[in-house]
Amino acid sequence: MSNLKDKVALVTGSSRGIGRAIALELARRGASVVVHYLRRHSAAAEVVAQIEALGCRAMALKANLAEPDQIDLLFDRLGDHFGRCDIFVANAATGTPKSVLEMTDKHWDWTMDVNARSILHCTRRATPLMARRGWGRIVTISSPGSRRVLPHYAAIGLSKAVVEALTRYLAIDLALGGILVNAVSPGMVETKALTAFPIDLQDTIRYATERTPAGRLVRPEDVARVVAFLCSEENTMIVGQTITVDGGYQLLV
Numbered sequence: 601m602s603n604l605k606d607k608v609a610l611v612t613g614s615s616r617g618i619g620r621a622i623a624l625e626l627a628r629r630g631a632s633v634v635v636h637y638l639r640r641h642s643a644a645a646e647v648v649a650q651i652e653a654l655g656c657r658a659m660a661l662k663a664n665l666a667e668p669d670q671i672d673l674l675f676d677r678l679g680d681h682f683g684r685c686d687i688f689v690a691n692a693a694t695g696t697p698k699s700v701l702e703m704t705d706k707h708w709d710w711t712m713d714v715n716a717r718s719i720l721h722c723t724r725r726a727t728p729l730m731a732r733r734g735w736g737r738i739v740t741i742s743s744p745g746s747r748r749v750l751p752h753y754a755a756i757g758l759s760k761a762v763v764e765a766l767t768r769y770l771a772i773d774l775a776l777g778g779i780l781v782n783a784v785s786p787g788m789v790e791t792k793a794l795t796a797f798p799i800d801l802q803d804t805i806r807y808a809t810e811r812t813p814a815g816r817l818v819r820p821e822d823v824a825r826v827v828a829f830l831c832s833e834e835n836t837m838i839v840g841q842t843i844t845v846d847g848g849y850q851l852l853v
Contacts, residue, residue, distance in 0.1 A: 605630030613692030621820035771840030787846025814847030
């Protein structure tokens with residue numbers, strides 16, 4: 601297992617679900633972790649406690665990523681506490697389940713601001729901290745909706761397409777300075793986020809499980825291990841790629 605003992609990581613949206621699993625996996629490998637959240641302070645505090653139980657440092661910071669001023673405050677507080685940021689994982693995401701013609705300007709703006717534009721703002725703040733040491737890792741979290749048309753997923757899918765394009769552009773600009781940027785695209789993960797969609801949850805899960813060659817749905821921990829590898833010293837030449845973690849599901853559909 602790679603050693604991240606001297607690294608400081610910021611994981612956005614890490615009070616629950618995939619973000620929580622990523623924060624804990626980075627901590628298991630020795631990293632200090634900033635647990636970002638928007639609403640669920642108690643959940644973020646629980647993640648901090650779990651990280652500290654692993655013998656690593658952690659703190660919870662609240663920020664609305666749609667607001668650049670709050671992103672700046674987040675990084676100011678991170679810098680004051682840790683003095684560095686070596687790893688940035690852009691996991692936070694939002695979106696209202698709508699078809700493309702049902703989207704309003706408000707849906708579009710909110711989803712794009714949180715899911716995509718915030719990554720650029722965070723990267724602008726994180727990269728100078730990484731550049732001081734000539735080393736950094738940035739991982740964005742995408743989804744199959746960036747390439748495929750999924751029901752009730754228009755604004756989110758469009759934002760994830762922007763995330764993958766932004767990942768490639770950032771990767772080219774930052775690689776020479778030792779900062780590697782990649783994306784991870786999980787398949788269906790059974791988290792509370794699924795309950796936001798107007799679907800028959802049990803039937804959807806059953807169908808997806810039956811169609812997955814690996815025989816089960818992706819778990820948050822599956823995603824976290826791939827992210828942790830991309831954030832490690834062991835990753836030296838994966839640059840600007842989107843890694844799919846779906847148990848082979850998309851090979852058959």
